[in-house]
Amino acid sequence: MHNVSTVHASERRSSLPIYQHSIDWDEFFSEYPVPDVYERTVYRWSADQTRACQNSRFLALMRHAWGNEFYRRRWSAAGIEPGDIRSADDIVKLPVFTSDDIKDDQAENPPFGLIHAEGTAGIGHEPRKLQTSGGTTGMPRPTLYGPIEWEMNGLSFARGLYIQGARPGDVLQNPATSSLANFGWCVYKACHDYMGILPLTTGSGVVMPSRRQLELAFAWGTNIFTSFPEYLTHLAKVCREELGRDVRELNLRFLQSFLGPDVNNTLRAELESTWGCPVYDHYGLHEFGLGGFECKQQNGLHLMEDATIFEVVDVDTGEPVGPGVTGNLVVTILYRRVLPIIRMNVRDLVRIEHTDRCECGSCFRRMSKLLGRSDNMIKLRGVNVYPMACLPAVKSDPRTTGEWFCIADRRVADGAMRDEMTVQVEVRRDAASRDGLKEHLERWLHTDLGVRVAVELVDEGNLAEVANLGREGKPRRLLDRRKLGT
Template sequence: MKSSLPLYRHAIDWAAFEQEFPPPDIYANTVFTWSRDQLRDLQDRRFRDIIELAWTNRFYSERWQAAGLTPADIRSLDDIVKLPSFTTDDIKDDQTRHPPFGHISGIDVKRELLHNPIKVQTSSGTTGKPRPSLLGARDWELIGLQTARTLYIQGARPGDVLQIPATNALAQFGWVFYKAAHDYLGIMPITTGSGVVTPGAKQMQIAFDYGTTIIASFPEYLTTLARTAREELGRDVRDLGLNFLPTFLGPDTEGALRAELERLWGCPVYDNYGTNEISIAAFEGPDKDGLYLMEDLVYLEVLDTETGQPVADGETGNLVATCLSRRIPPIIRLNMRDVSRILPCGTSALGSNFRRMDHFLGRSDDMAKVRGVNIYPAACLSAVRSDDRTTGEWMCLVDRATVDGVIRDDMVVQIEIRPDASGLDGLEMALAGRLKQDLGLKVRVELVAQGALSEVTNIGKEGKARRLIDRRFAK
């Protein structure tokens, strides 16, 4: 007797899926080394398929028709610039008007569940209210596969033990690393959850006891774990002998953050880039020569932050993503307002012709204009970490005052200092000078004790750190 339930194993034609999207080891030796022409042909085919689907999706069809477009106008990937981009604000508006998932999902959830298992995830909520996003079985497999490819090319192999100090909740982070390890790589995942679930000392005791070889987390928490192991367990995390750390370094343009993590943990550290809507879309390899774009699954453009027009390789702008195989929901020209640039480059040391991007440099919507200068708080990283007397953590505070009828905006950068730091005379002035050089604006530096910024920055907790409080427009 055959079950009438929508069993997950029946939701996908697995042989066809593996043929279209090869496992990480095969991928690394085939698609990852293809020529630019082969990649373009694959991108173009997948783009045409996803555009055909998107014309049946009200979120896209209504926007495109309003822009005067018809299906005949979009024939290949070359035509992508004709399509209007959108932002997460448009997703939020769509979901407000058509709750809870919006027209962008493209499905009636109750009907879809009769034959296709659906999962809901959300953004982390670091920059606002978390955004829900649906995933069908095929889409869920793809984001797990994206993470598996990343880990494999960075060096993960069957027999490794991957510790994931992130809660398997609505945000994707913990889930995708678990799925990559368990379903695609022959790696044992240890889902310890966040520090709220498993305190730092216990996290590290588990790592030593269970033979952890890889830990996936954000830099701030990795720093906290290393310090906790030393202070509470009397152990050096370098003794774990980790293979590598996959993380998200952000604007570490001078390598100070990477160098600090590699010193603490005694292993290579690899950068990655991704979001809730597109999962991991770019990753470093062992060559550490830019982040390889996941070109066969995600097409990334860079648009000028002011004009919205494409910029040349090497120039910075907003990253705009199109998922070439995602169906629930389709993602076509999502302006993520994350600032970076595509690096001019050819065939890499790994034999790949994939394009590569620079570090994520900050968010264009997390920018503060102070006295006519655009300030990205993330750009403080190199200056703050240039002196080993700091903990490497900071917070930017922007205020407005009226003096003698003149309005003036000022920024204070609060920087944590290590408890064992000595000789602090002149440190404020030195850091202020370095920040002025990097930011193009004179700011005031305020030194604070280690841990003083933990609550406002989210340091030591699950998720990304917060670096800006703009108090000028607070009610």
């Protein structure tokens, strides 16, 4: 019988790459504070203070990245030498790249690419996590995380939660499945490691049906939900029809969601009325967890500028554009070393809307909602068209269910090829009449998209399968038949 159950210090040395030993926590938290400290310090810095912080972090990142073959080759090919980059203002001299360049790199240097050299070399010596982009077709794009990258994945999300009013003891329910897709993990880690919030990572679909998720929410006291708007709408409906209850009975503190191009706040108003609580919009990518979030003012998404440098560039020329001008988001992540990200054009369409101090106290610039995703963008007769951008038009008439699906076709007429797009829009079962609806939608879409498209009205429920509705995850909004040769 042992009556002393501890292992002596001299015997405690381990040769394993233990996660808790892989970070100097004091140093890490002094650079990237935990949510409540962050809210009363870094989050309130002046624009000059933020810029100085970005500058020193950016220069440290550059020193590191010259040793990364993926970047060294690109920058050298562009005629850039280390001495050319002397401050964060010089960032515009560096060429941008896209996820296609990472895919090419990974195809030529499998499995993770030259860009992941440090990440790959560290496997077995330091903890590594692998996540992928979610909701895409084909082979997903892998991204490795070292300990710092993995911590920031959760910490960034926790900062948003805290500023929106979440507190220890809350119960946050998340229907995302913790798989190779990052979102489920990111939320879990934020709640569990940084907020004292009880995370209910229920999963959805075959893991757990919507009805059971709601039963648990009522039984276990969920007071924050996080999911995509389409699924939140579906949950409210299931609650009414299968449980005979109203989701407002949950008395949620708020909903954490992704509103997309809801520029008129119609979708937000719908969700807020259905659920009886505020809805906050977010912007994230699996490479950096949370990059932008709304504070309680709900007036633009604060960019997390101590951890990232966000630029907006012209879609066609790639030249930086000023506040108020819409363009593609170009991202530099200041803390990432395992897969450095420097000037990645993520091809998401946004604009900077506010550069002054917000009523919440922060000077971090605020961007618009996500106006379009370029991985879904199509060129239609010379115009960049974003299927997501149909949202305000489709939501503008209460006779629609708010759901739509775009089909692009190539037709030959009079010997010339012409690209056309049809927007299928669901009409509610209880709509009294469809008079003038098609014409109304076509006019509005023409204005918003900048190109004429045809509207086809379809019955409620017809788009559920093709648009991936009623399931957790991003809806699909586009079928581009031009590439299929039909």
